[in-house]
Amino acid sequence: MKKDFLYNEIAQNIADKIRTGVLKAGERLPSVRMLSREHAISINTARRIFLELEAQSLVQPRPQSGYFVSALNYLKLPLPEVSQPLPAARNKEPEELISSVYSNMGRSDLTMFSFGVPSGNLLPLAKLKKEIVQATRELPEGGTEYELLQGNIKLRRMVSARSLAWKGDLKENDLITANGCMSALALCLMALTRPGDTLALESPCYPGILQLAVSLGLKVLEVATHPVSGIDIDALKALLPEIDVCLLVPNFNTPLGYCTPDERKREIVSLLARHNIPLIEDDAYGDLYFSAERPKCCKSFDKEGNVLWCSSVSKTLAPGYRVGWVAPGKYKDRLLKLKLVHALSATSVVHEAVGNFLMTGRYENHLRHLRKTLQENYRHYALAIAEHFPAGTKISRPQGGLALWVEFPGEIDTAELYNHALAKQISIAPGRMFTLQNQFQNCMRLCIGLPWTDDLALKLRQLGNLARMM
Incomplete structure (x- = not known):
């Protein structure tokens, strides 16, 4: 160690x-x-x-x-500023902006920089289809029966085996399956909170988590976050008396893409455990690392069962399959009761197919290719930004994942840029979506999970030109 x-x-x-x-x-x-x-x-x-x-x-x-x-030129671009959210809970969703961006989902006429999932062109679609057929043949009654409440055994076994890579040492009985990572996060929050409780999050934060928290009637405390190392522990310590639950994305957080150092993860886990504050860990991006090895999770340092580790294949293999899971530690019984009420069973065929895919070793082979593509895309995007975006633009240095965070000079409003870009068949995710406070109006997130082509390069150049004109 x-x-x-x-x-x-x-x-x-x-x-x-x-x-x-x-x-x-x-x-x-x-x-x-x-x-x-x-x-x-x-x-x-x-x-x-x-x-x-x-x-x-x-x-x-x-x-x-x-x-x-x-x-490389893009390394000369400065990093985004450390976020400085107000030290008070705010629940002001930019509902109209979020609705507009998400209404573009599924549109084939747009270049989708706005959604943080890999393009279907980067996924092993033919192999997945074969696994679906095979799962239908192997499961009792062709997969039409309900599965165990805890979830598909093969999937849980494969996830537990893969946890050895990040020192998780999970057993299949430690896991509960869910319909995607957001479903797992929802179960965790419902199990641990009541309306009016306070949830601490990194700032900026994935919009889906913000919307989920607001829908459950929670107060949201956004904590200052560094674009390279993650959440500011001193800022977190200062807010501890107000916090009931903490939810973090320490490995390749979207939109910043940082990987929280191991010692900081260890410190966070110990700090929250001492104050009896549960930590929900969203690790949906953990397998998309650009370095030589898979990073550890907060769960790697969990000795009290206080960390609820959630993940899925939605960001790596099959977004539409909705296959996720959670290792809830000492809160397992609470989550099982909630799953019984809210889900009962996952889609048996799909979870069996993903379990098979993980078992054959095809998943790891696919990940190697995907990680290489994403890292190369980051370089392409960054070089294009360095060449075509306005002077003073700052970008994150993602160490993995699917997101690139862009911070423009202050006079550029990315909600306005979004409307101009849409007229050019380009969809972006304005920064205001990633907070419940009045911040990040001059920022945006770009998904790097699209195949790099001449047309994509042109769209980035057009986006830069639109920003220059503003």
Whole structure:
């Protein structure tokens, strides 16, 4: 554990120096052997650190010369500001804006930068169809019967096996299936809260979570969040007396795309457990990492059963299948009672098919290709933004996931930009959707889960030109 901490600390330290300009583009870095000697780490660990930085496009290897700081133009773009939400609960949804954006769902005439899911062109559709047919053959009565309340055994077994990659060590009996990650989050919130309770969230936050919280009558506290490391723990500590439940997306949060460092995750889990505040963890993006290995979850550090870990394949494999799950820790009985009332059973055939897909190893093969595509897309998007967007534009540095957060100079209102872009058959997600407060009007989220084409490049250029005219 200490070795992992040192590895992450060294990699993060070098990454921060590159991002903040302490290490300049083109500058040569210490050799693998020198890094090994300086920090008293093995040669293999030193190599892993450079591979990690290379995966984030921060360094470039040169044959016979070593590693150099990447000279890519987009790294010169500054990071978005640390969010500064008001330290008071607000429940002001931009309902008209959200309704307008979501009404575009399913439109084939638009370039959909607005929805954070991978394009069907990036998914193994033919293989999934075969799994559906196979599941229909294998299940009793062709899958027409209700399944166990806790959910499909094969799916739970495969999810528990995959948890070993992030030190989750889950067993199939620790899991309950749900109809997508949002369904799992809803079950958690219904089990843990009553109307009037206060929920703490990162700011900015996924609009669906905000809408869910408001629909349940909860007060929402948005907590200051850094675009690289995630939620500000000091800000969270200051708000603890008011918080009943905390919901975080520490791995590749949408819209910022950061990955909260392991030590910060550990500190958050310990802090909330000491104050008996349940932590709901949305890990829907955890498998979409750009680094060399899958990041740990808050659940990895959970010793009291206080973390309710939720995830799905909606962001990685099949958004429309609605296959999700939750490891609810000590709250398992509460969730099972609620599932009995609100869902009873998932769609048996679909959950069996996904369980089969995970079991064959095809899922991991698909993820390797998808992660590579998303990382390349990020580079393409960032280069286009650096070239075509207004001076002073800032962008996030996603370490995985499907989102790129863009912050324009203050005079540009992205709700207005949304209307101009729609006239050009382009749909974006304005920043005001990601908060219940009066902030992020000059920001937007772009989905990087679209196949990169000349037409997509043109749409980004058009979007930049529209922003320039504003």
